[in-house]
Structure formats: structure tokens, C-alpha cells
Amino acid sequence: MRYFVAVAEELHFGRAAQRLGIAQPPLSRAISQLERRLGTTLLERTSRTVSLTEAGSVLLREGRAALEAVEAAERRTRRAALATTGQAGVVLATKAGASDELLAKLLDAYASEPGAVTVDVLLCAIGEQERLLRDGRADVALLHRPFDSTAGFDTEELCTEGQVVVLPAGHPLARRTHLRMADVTELPGLPMPRWPCRDGTYPDGPGPQVRDHTQLTQLIALGRACAVLPESCRAQLRDDLAAVPVPDAPAVTTVIAWPPQSRSRAVAGLVRAATRL
Amino acid sequence: MRYFVAVAEELHFGRAAQRLGIAQPPLSRAISQLERRLGTTLLERTSRTVSLTEAGSVLLREGRAALEAVEAAERRTRRAALATTGQAGVVLATKAGASDELLAKLLDAYASEPGAVTVDVLLCAIGEQERLLRDGRADVALLHRPFDSTAGFDTEELCTEGQVVVLPAGHPLARRTHLRMADVTELPGLPMPRWPCRDGTYPDGPGPQVRDHTQLTQLIALGRACAVLPESCRAQLRDDLAAVPVPDAPAVTTVIAWPPQSRSRAVAGLVRAATRL
């Protein structure tokens, strides 16, 4: 399975073999065996190019999920072992620089519960939380719909908030009481930045590429970009930035999410504390 | 992993080995290897009894999920291969005898979409749909909250309905305009039946054991039980049965559910058709 995913991602037997740390011939054979076992061709190969069949792309998607599931199983077991010896607590993943006060309140509320264990907070780059949660490096995460996908997790809604546009403090529009999306998407000289896609590449477009909130606020302060963000970001706004409400931007819901199988005592406690906020 | 799950379920190396079709010594060795690889003891064994450690029960839960994920990957790939040759469509799982009219409308609506493929409907026993969906035998399912767990699936709500109590037509309470839960939970001679748990065993209690709606309606008609069911069951009620609304019973929501990774064209089409109903 690991072999197939590697080949399907590289679309090149040689490179895939290298990545897997094996030689190319065993890899060819393994793929043929897999194809024979499933009774289908998964890869269409000419001697110059390799491409996925329909069945192959299904297996790529499902196989990735399966691999993540076994990794998660191993990791969570290891951590459960540490937890019994008291050497580890529960890992919470959250976006760096988002939902700060909510997070603080949550940690406070949970810490005051009886039987609370230590919570290791993992600050993530954009879109990283889902993977951490899926592959067992994190036990629970704070996600923001509709930006993050909650597919495959159990979730509980925590709060919903409107969005604001963040501008350099001196910008002419910064004194307005509110703006519409149409006003801010095409600001001359202040393009919206581009966030990385799930595969790490950036979409085409005019804006600068950013990876986290620090980069973003810096760019805005420099007058090179603007951004539409959840209201709660105002609490941590530098004083050279200004925020103006954008009523017609989609509302952002912060949810607490956890993998459906792993409702441990610690995760259940965190969720309970979160819903009581 | 399969080996560990077998031992953890049997709590007996000999029986587990038999179930796996191998001898006992290789099984012992495999488990020890797994424990060494994870750096933890998973099973506490005296020479008379085997029991799970904390880490072991985590691995049992997560390992089952992982095994189901790889089974699902294989099955879905095989079916994707068949689908390209036009030999198979999409499989929809639903509870036998529930949501009949909704199902009919859904199938009609989807069939009239352009590019619709054939839908194989799989009528399931209680609680079976989740497993079918998880292990790849089904692509999409109709579930009923709060009875079925939607953990780990993407869902879309279709409709919510109240519940009614189903009684023999001649029963004194059958003429009432409504009843409360308190009125029907302890009816003399008409106990609520017992449904199987996820592991196939039945909880202790007074009522008869039932596995599907046919058994249930037969028992009610015989005057040996009563049941609280969603309103929509009235449409298919035999005329020797009567239904009385129970306003304080929890509302039942019918949802369409699918595995988060597998948003194929066909599944997406069904979901779209469902939400338009």
C-alpha cells in the first residue's frame, strides 16, 4: 500500500523506489501483485509515462486514509502507554495566532476539572491541524469552518463570529464603520494574500504568498496586502493595523474536533469544558 | 494488526490462533514483536488469563478502525474498476422498513439527474449500515439519529420527525390522541423489545429480542410488545396495528451519510438530489 501510494504520487517508478529506500524492480513487482490481487490495472504505463486509472485514483485516496489510520493507531497506542506512566497528557492542535482568548478560557476551564491531565498545545501552520489529528499526532483540535475541513471528525460548535478586514492603520478605508466584500477584494495596491493549498503549492494570482499569521500581519503593516479575518483577531491586533467589519463576509465557526474512535477520558473532558464555555 | 485484534477480542491465544487459521506459537511471537515495536505491553497475561492493558484497549479501538480502512480501500477500488466497465453503480445502505417514501423520492430524484448511475439498494439489519459504510461495502447510507452513530462520516440532514408508539389496534390506549413516554415504557404485558448492541448481544431486560422491523411488527400484532418509532412508519403500518403520537419522545433525524474520503461523482449526485428533496 505504501508502495502504491508512493508510485501514484510520484508517477515514476524510479523516484518512488528511491523515496521508499528500495530498488525499482521489487517495486514494479509489488505493484503488479497488488493489481493482480485487486483484479484491476491501477496504473497505465507506457515506457515514457505513468498515469493513474480511475480505480488507481480511488485507491490513492482510500489508501492514504488507510495508511494514516494505521499510523494513528501506532502513535496513539504509544502515547496511551506514556499516559499511564504519567509522562504525557493530551495534545491539542490549534492554528497559531487564532482563537487565542477562546483557547485560554478552554484551558482554564479544563484545568479546573477533576482528573484533568496536562494539555500540550501544538501551534500549527494553516491546514496542518487536520493532518495531525488524522495521523494521531494530536488528540483534539480547534478548527475554523468553513476554512478547515471537518470531514471525518466528530465536532462540537463553540462559537460563530463575523469577519473583519484588516488594513494598515493609515489607509483611507480604515475609518469606515463597515465595508462590503466587493469593496475589499480589489483594493488597488492591497491584494488579498494567497494561502497554500493542501498539497503545499500556491494558487495563481496577484497577492503575496503567506504561510501564517505573523507573515500576514507583517505584510499588511507594510502596506502590501489586506486580509479578511474573524473578528476575534482584533484582540491581538498591532496598533499599526486597523480592522473594519465586513457584514457580508461568510461567518466563521470555531469548532472543537476529535477523531471519532478516540473518545478518551481526556478528550471527552476537554470537549465538555469547551461546550460549557 | 489482525492478529492483535483477534487476541484482544478473544482474550485467549489458542482460540484467536484458531480463528486466524494459524498455530498458537507464531501468534504469541507476533504479539511479542508488536509489543517490542511499540515499546509497550499490550496484553497482561498470567498463565491462566489474558487481559488488555490501557494501551492495548486503545490499539484495539484504533486498530479495528485501521483494518476497516484498508478493507474499505480494497473494496472501493474493486468496485471503482467495475464501475468503469459499467458493471456496477453506487451502493446505498438503508434500514429495512424505514424511510420508505423518502427513499423512493430520493431514488426518483437522482435517477432524473443527468449522468446518474444505477443505485443498488442494500437493506440492512439494525446498526449494520455503519459497518457497511465504514468497510466499503456501501458508498452512502441513510441513518437515523440519535439511533445510529454518524461518527466519522460526512452527513447532510434530510428531515426530522416526531415519534409514535405502535400498539395492537385493539389496545385501550390505541384510541388516545397522544401519549407520553412515561405512559408507554411500563405497559403491563407490552414491554419494549430489546435491540441488539453493536457486538450482537442483547441487553438484559424483560422485553423480547428483535432484530428487524418484520419481527417487531409481528410481535406487536401478537400483543407481545409495543415500540416507539418515527412517524413515517405509519405509512406502512399493517391495519391490525395502531400508532399514537408521543410528543415527548426524542425527535428522529434522517441523514444521508458517506465516508469523508469518497466523494465520488455518484455519491455527490445522490447527496445533491437528497438535499433538494
Next chain:
DNA sequence: CGCGTCGATACCGGCGCGGTATCGCCGCCC
């Protein structure tokens, strides 16, 4: 106290995985 049960250990054989060597195909470039 001996017997039966159960998991662990010891040892052996065969299959499968991974390695090297080589072939066949085909696009590219001189």
C-alpha cells in the same frame, strides 16, 4: 500431588521480499 490447560520457547523449512543484472521499448538529438 498429578493432570490438564495455556502461553512461551526452541528449532526447522519454505516462501516472499529485496537485491543485482539485463532486456525491451521509445523519445530525443546529432
Next chain:
DNA sequence: GGGCGGCGATACCGCGCCGGTATCGACGCG
């Protein structure tokens, strides 16, 4: 157009791991 180079497939070999049988050690029970 022909030689070259890159790439996947095939052939063949050796070793490690898995699964088997035989046996041991622990322990509950009559």
C-alpha cells in the same frame, strides 16, 4: 535515421521472516 539514454519489466539469487511441530514451565483443580 540511427545511436543513445532513460525507464519499466523480467530473470535469477540469497536471506529473513512467517508458520509449522515439539516441548517446556506455570498454575489451577480435583
